[in-house]
Structures are given as structure tokens and as C-alpha cells.
Amino acid sequence: MVEPLPLSPPQFGCPIPVAPGVHWLRTPMPFALDHINLWLLEDGCDFTLVDTGLASEPTMAIWSELISKWGGERTLRQLICTHFHPDHAGLAGWLVERLGPRFHMSREEWLTANLHRLDVGDEAYRGAERFYHCVGIPAERRPEITSAFFGYAERVRSLPRSFQRIRDGDRIEINGEPWEAIVTLGHAPEHVCLFNPRHKILISGDQVLPKITTNVSVGPWEPRANPLGMFLDALDSLRRLPADVTVLPSHGMPFKGLHARINQLQAHHDERLSSLRDGLVQPTTVLASLPLLFKRQFAPHDERFALGEALAHLNLLLARGQAVREESDDGVWRYRRV
């Protein structure tokens, strides 16, 4: 059973204790998903912070107020970002400049964050536009969806100029206790979860969420990637953690019942993969496959994510030999079941 902890979520900017030595902080987001959970871990007389929130005025105001409440008596000793997405790393540069914590990230996340900030010229634009042609977006709608791909630099204004690399299995000492880094691939290139074996706490980032399913997406840089296969393998690998672990996710409520949630997520993707496969009777573009996976229509901003997710499912069907991709003279990819 998936059981939320018996707590009310904290007000934005007002941390509450959630597990031994761990405080739960929420900051706002201006999307349908309206918040992110951040974790302040007691570390001596200071804190280690996991993830930063968006680089937005409201989140910066929350941080300024918290820092002034600490009154110079506490600071951030370490900052750990689970992955490069703007809600997780948006203020990494800003916080490191202000408070000087040691900054930890996996190397692929660090490189990807930098690449997203730097790879914004004409060539990058043409590459992305070509990708949206291949997935079936008609010419007149391509500029809008292509431009949306390049919003990262505005959302992550600065990054720390150096970092300490996290690798799978590393132990990061926080408050004298080792937290094990568990790298889970699929949602982001080298996403990191953190596990405290003594108190049985898993900071799961976006890898395991209690209510919504994690976005697993294929994009212009690596159109043949199979991140959904990696994501499902990573979920499976988390079964080695104790059944009664407390899961602290980046969105939604902290909960118990990791193994039950893994079962639900695997069943969800199995179901979607088979309905997608069943629908690929005729050669179908990625765009035309969306109704086979999603019941709703998408606004242009969300359509980009939906396309990425659909392609992730299609590429997994290819990897399993359940579908083939046909490339016709127009360069558009079409998928058919086998």
C-alpha cells in the first residue's frame, strides 16, 4: 500500500520536520504542478540542502527570508542537486554565490545543465527544428515548439563554476552519517537519489513520485535513446531498499510503500506500452500516436513533453522488437507494430 505520511504539507517557505534530522521545505511553481519539495538536512550547526527550487522572484524571496532568519548563525554547508532541471537546480549558482556551500552533482547532470545553457545558437535551433519535423509537426507549427526547447538559460540563470562529482554508490557524509547516492537513469541523464540506511530514508527526487508519473522523454539531442527502458530498470533496482523506507519525493506527499508504488508505476507503463503497440496498425507518426497514449489534448507548451514521452514509449517498443520505424522520403518517422 502507498501511504502518505500523516502530515499536512508545509506552507511555502516554512520548513517542518519530516524525518530524523530532515526538514521539508516547499517552494512555489507557476505551473499545473504548483510546488517542489526541497529537503534541509541538519548538518552540525548548519544545513545540507537537496535541490533549490526555481530561479523565480517568489523562490528567491523565500530563500532571502530564510537566510535572514538564520541570522548568520547557520548557513548551507553543502548543496546537492538531484538533477539539472530548473526546479531542482535553478538557484544553485545563486545560493553558492551567496552562502558558499560545497556543491555536489553527478557529472552528466552538470554537463547537461551547461550544455542546455550554451547550446542555443542557429545550429542548435536547426537541429531541434529537424527533430520536430521528424516527429511529424507541420512546418507552420514548428517555430513555436522549437523555440520552447531553448528556455533553459532563462530558467537557470547561473550555475556554480565548479562542482563535486557524485557517482553511483558514493557515500556523502551529512551530520556525521553516510547517505548513499543511487544513480537512476531515464528521467534525466544521471539523476541522483539519496538513501540513509540508518533511518531508512530515501530522497527520491523525480524518480519515484507518489501521485503523478515521472516525465520520461526523448529529445532532439538523442532521438534514438531509450530512456524509458533505463527508467524502468532503475525503478526495479530500488526494490533492494527496505519495504518500510520513508520516501521523500520532489513533488507530492512523503510516503511509505515504495515497493507498492514501484508496482503501480510498472503496471502503468506496461498498460500504456500495450495500448500504444495495439494502435500502431498503420504506419503512425509520433504526433499521430499521442491519442493512443493520452486522453487529453495538449497546449503547445505541454505538447513538447507529450511528444517526448510518446517517443520514449515508441523507442522502448523498438528496443523490445514490438514495433519498427519506417523512414519515408519526407524524412518523417512512422512506427508500425510487428
Ligand SMILES: [Zn+2]
Ligand atoms: Zn525533473
